[in-house]
Amino acid sequence: MARIAFILLCHKDPKGVVAQARRLTGSGDYVSIHFDGRANMRDFEMIRAALADNPSVVFAQRRWKCGWGEWSLVGATLEAVRAAVAAFPLATHFYMLSGDCMPIKSAEYAHGFLDGEDCDYIENFDFFESDWIKTGFKEERLVYRHWFNERTQKWLFYTSYELQKRFGLTRAVPADIQVMIGSQWWCLRRQTVEKVLNFCAGRPEVMGFFATTWVPDETFFQTIVAHVVPRREIRSRTLTYLVFTDYGMPVTFYNDHYDLLLGQNYLFARKISPEAIRLRERLGALWTAGGVHFPISNEATGLFRFVTARGRVGRRFGQRFWEAEGSLGRDNSLLLVVAKKWHVAKRLTDAIRRHTAIPAVDFVFNEIEAHLPDLGGVETTLEKRDRHRRALIRLLFQHFESHRLVLCLDPSALHLIQDLTSDKADTRVLLIDSQFDDDYLRGHIARVGLAGSETAPEVIERLLPMVRADLEHEAERLRDMDLAGLHSMAPWRHAEENAAQLARFLDVPAETGLALARTDHLFSD
The missing domain is CATH 3.40.50 (Rossmann fold)
Structure with missing residues (x-):
């Protein structure tokens, strides 16, 4: 039977992290925690103390100071993955989670689902050919070097970019690598994770390349997994349900979304509102339940699009150039x-x-x-x-x-x-x-x-x-x-x-x- 090592990246809500870890390990699974190095040290100590007697919990040895779009997110993930691989030899699957994720299926269902097919679940679309990136930088993420954070060091980020652009300081993608892109939320088999770690140890030039790309959490694992695993063994999807608004922000779920979430063909969902106490309680209890039947309808995304589009249908802000002429x-x-x-x-x-x-x-x-x-x-x-x-x-x-x-x-x-x-x-x-x-x-x-x-x-x-x-x-x-x-x-x-x-x-x-x-x-x- 599948046994899952959850890679839990978090930076807040220590009580929620403890509850999440106890819930997930209560089903016979494991948890490897990376708590952001920028977060409150007292919160981290509280988590360590509360989980000290739980043999199914391990902590990443190094706490990275994480920033959106930075290599630090990949570095933190790798740190937690290495800790999990070493600590949990019986783990068959490694599943990425955040502190805002909650299960929308039972552990019994999740284990059966993963036992049903010998494959990896990770979105991986061709970086250059797909339209996964809707706006903003695309090729620029890779061909220029990014040392600064766009959100916290905006002037340095764009000045560095403009200087490289002006002087033609571009670089090539490693010759034997096809860059892929997709969601950072994945579930990989143990043998795949071990191959990824071996690749990291043996290809420092590829690691150095990704370390200065922009938003590498959407490209690093997606690329390396596709490089070390046959395509027939990869399902290009995530098992974590999430919806993005028109503005690129993740949709937050609340108490009245319980039935809707259970009907989606996913194992977890994010983001669950911290204020949705009742929803968190019900989903937490669901994880340990047995014999639950889950009718899959998958209507949530369509409903969201339908409801949010009402009142905006048909609105246009300017003519397209081919319509303006003639x-x-x-x-x-x-x-x-x-x-x-x-x-x-x-x-x-x-x-x-x-x-x-x-x-x-x-x-x-x-x-x-x-x-x-x-x-x-x-x-x-x-x-x-x-x-x-x-x-x-x-x-x-x-x-x-x-x-x-x-x-x-x-x-x-x-x-x-x-x-x-x-x-x-x-x-x-x-x-x-x-x-x-x-x-x-x-x-x-x-x-x-x-x-x-x-x-x-x-x-x-x-x-x-x-x-x-x-x-x-x-x-x-x-x-x-x-x-x-x-x-x-x-x-x-x-x-x-x-x-x-x-x-x-x-x-x-x-x-x-x-x-x-x-x-x-x-x-x-």
Whole structure:
């Protein structure tokens, strides 16, 4: 059975550290503690005294003074790992934790999970090819030398960087090393940890390289593990659940997040608020529980994105350069069919293609298959289509040799609608109103990842009114734009009313509008 040596990096809350160590060793596991050298010495002595009689606890021999983005974080981790390897010969796995982490599964579950597959869990994406780094320094982290802390020695940090940049003092990555990047929270097998330590002892030039990189805790272990272990034995993921805000800060969990956390496919979570006393008590008790079943739903991240994005959807702060130049054409008519129920919109565009000569494509910014012709490559990915949206639409006008074009949009894409209706072209919008019954909403919640197959029914029931209000609000936001060319149709209106709207929207005869409005099963779910 797996026995875990937890590598616990901490710098505060001595009582919490003691409680964490006692809890984790109570399940037959081990703890190696590195307490930050900058922290209060009395706190450290209190921890040592409280755990002195626990043979399953060891302390790093050297206490590093740790700083964010510095090599000191890696140095502290290595110190705690060496202590654990020497003290706990029966440990099969080594798991990185911080003082803000808490278990969201039982020890019984965690041991079974690690026994289930012989592999290492560590995020490792190609440093140069991936988009793991969203903003700020990227190559600069590696090719320049960083001796100062950006947060506490800002002037020295940037002056050193600018001088190296000015005089071209770059350096190469060690030739046989492919630099990888990922979360610092990993779980490695004993044989992997031993290989990493042997690598450290035998490759001082690589150690020296990483010692002056910026934020090496996101690259050092990620790179070395991938260098010494076959890729087939690595799972590029962390077993510690964490979410980051749009500002790059970790989300903090509170008392009412207990059920949500248990449903995530992870063993631990961070950050747990120090004030969430009840949550800490419940998670602490969970670690020692037996026979607990954990339905995995994985909806927490999707829920966070959904809730925090409400009210900000569609906000734009400036035109992209490819949108600022050129127009769709003053003589062209762009006809936007806006519908939350995509199947209804696609039935309508199919009918338009059959009953009129107006070219019609479907959800070109949402689905790869959208009745698009070959346009030379700009249509190959959704990202390209959105990035070059005006160029794409101009190409469609040219390809179809038509001054009119129908395409479909989701009402959530308010920024697209605003952008296209602001063009010099004659842009009209047809809003297809919808009724959202509970069955449709449940399907929508599953499709967008707000809940999984194992999500408790009561959680979904609580989501229903919020999601319904959100979908209805999308249509209201469109109406609030007061567009001159806004038309609408709805399943509760007579076919004649919908036909009149369609005839004006498409500029077609009344009988054609009526034929479209009477399309078989147009509004059926």
